[in-house]
Amino acid sequence: MTTLAITDGRVLRPDLTVAAADVLIDRAAGEILEIGPDLAGEADETLDAADSLVTPGFVNGHCHVAMTLLRGYADDKPLEAWLREDIWPAEGELTPEDVRAGAELGLLELIKSGTTAFADMYFHVPEVADAVETAGVRARLGHGIVTVGKDGEAAREDAKTSLEIAREYDGSADGRISTAFMPHSLTTVGGEYLAEFVPEARDAGVPIHYHANETADEVAPIVDEHGQRPLEYAAEHGLLEPEDFVAHGVHVDDREIELLAEAGTGVIHCPASNMKLASGMAPVERMREAGVTVGLGTDGAASNNDLSMLDEARDAAMLGKLAADDASAVPAEAVVDMLTRGSADAIGLESGRLEAGAPADLAVLDLEAPHLTPRHDLVSHLAYAAAAADVRHTVCDGNVLMRDREVLTLDEAGVRERALEAADALAGRVE
Ligand SMILES: N[C@@H](CCSC[C@H]1O[C@@H](n2cnc3c(=O)[nH]cnc32)[C@H](O)[C@@H]1O)C(=O)O
Ligand SMILES: [Zn+2]
Known part of the structure; x- marks a missing residue:
């Protein structure tokens, strides 16, 4: 057994108290062995966390990681117009190599901002999976299905691809990759395809992930056509199971x-995307009070426009208060819970907590910064004041992915260069 110790840090425990402690990790098992004082002597390797906060790695519950290539490509439009006029035409030109380049860029950003796991809906998933394997993070991946505007054959092909990908990649990358069946949304995938393929996804034993109730424009057609609210319609199609999660x-x-709470279906709140596309304010406080598992996600970089979960945390607190018209709503503890355990629970991962036996997925944040001084309350800092650049080290599955702000699994300069080239060439092709 080789061991790694994160030494001299302040460790955020599952009950959200902070203790001065070392974290001892079994590298091969990718698990935390012990959290306590003076464990450095027992370790083969150490990672310094003096003057730093050791937190569970952040979990990004909803992303389209390769969309980093479209960051800044089309802004300042509502969802429907943004997708149809700008994003889908550009995505139509994306090659597998482009998706690989965009995914690597996104992974670089995730690791640099302390995220160790994410759920991703996109296409050319084999390239995303390959990039995840190299980068060393955990992911729940799936192929997004859109059937509107396609003939029956093409639509069924898209759904089949999603099933095949979910079956093939589940458990890959030494178990770091899990999968889901991913219909894009309740309005972009026809009910007949849900009826046909949802039972198959259940047989394959994979969860289902989709966009739901994102905009008012998306709710109205379902109410008009089916006389049901979207999530009633989803329940009827077997899309509200405990392992499922909606964005x-x-x-x-x-x-x-109530349906979400009863079913145990998770919700991934994406406050930045919801604000930028002016989609609306999710009732986060009400959902949490009702017992819904709520996590956080960035959505794609084209509607955010970054992949920092710490930004998302702060946005979730701010927007949650505004939505509830109550400054005590979505407090710091709730935000930190959603950032870590809430997202992990929603997307079906064991990470998101630092304790013996848990996955060794963590981030170490440098507290020696003016904006993190003084230190009345480190949970408050995590929710309101910390930023991506404060992350010093990132560890996933017992492996150090970033040490002293240097990403070890990806070549940062090369990744940026390939992404720049791919994005420029893509923009040229779309014009
Ligand atoms: N196979 C599908 C692709 C679906 S992938 C998932 C899709 O979700 C899109 N997307 C990104 N952000 C959002 C959002 O906030 N709401 C809905 N869709 C989004 C993204 O651009 C991508 O096209 C096809 O043939 O078009
Ligand atoms: Zn999305």
């Missing part, structure tokens, strides 16, 4: 919140 959940009514 957004902005326009949900009380009955839908």
Whole structure:
């Protein structure tokens, strides 16, 4: 057994108290062995965490990681127009190599900002999986299905691809990759395809992930056509199981919140994307009070425009208060919970907590910064004041992915160069 110790840090424990302690990790098992004083002597390797906060690695519950190539490509439009006029035409030109380049850029950003796991919906998933394997993080990956505007054959092909990818990649990258069946949304995938393929996804034993109740424009057609709220329609199609998780959940009514809580289906709140596309304010406080598992996600870099989960945490607190018209809503503890354990629970991972037996997925934040001084409350700092650049080290599955702000698994300069070239060439092809 080789061991790694994170030494002399302040460790954020599952009950959100902070203790001066070392963290001892079994590298091969990728697990935390012990948290306590003076463990450095027992370790083969150490990572210094003096004057630093050791937190669970952040979990990004909803992303389209390769969309980093479209960062800044189209801004300042609502969802429907943004997707149809700008994003989908550009995505139509994306090659597998482009997706690989965009995924690597996104992974670099995730690791640099302390994120150790994410859920991702995109296409050319084999390239995303390859990049995840190299980068060393955990991921729940899936192929996003869109059937609107496609003939029956092409639509079924898209759904089949999503199933095949989910079956093939589950458990890959030494178990760091898990998968899901991913219909894009309740309005972009026809009910007949849900009826046909959802039972198959259940047989394959994979969860289902989709965008739901993101905009008011997306709710209205379902109510008009089916006389049901979107999540009632989802439940009827077998899309609300405990392992499933939806992105957004902005326009949900009380009955839908109850359905989510009863079913145990997770909601990934994406506050930055919801603000930027003016989609609305998710009732995060009400969902949490009702017992819904709520996590956080960045969504893609084209609607955010970064992949920093610490930004998302702060946005979630701010927007949650505004939405509830109550400054005590979505407090720092709730935000830190959503950032770590909430997202992990929602997407079905064991990470998000630092304790013996848990996955060795963590981030170490440098506290020696003016904006993190003084130190009345480190949970408050994590929710409101810390930023991506404060992350010093990132560890996932017992492996050091970033040491002293240097990413060890990806060549930063090369990744940026390939992404720049791919993005420029893509923009040229779309014009
Ligand atoms: N196979 C599908 C691709 C679906 S991948 C997932 C899609 O979600 C899109 N997307 C990104 N952010 C959002 C969002 O906030 N809401 C809905 N869709 C989004 C993204 O651009 C991508 O096209 C096809 O043939 O078009
Ligand atoms: Zn999305």
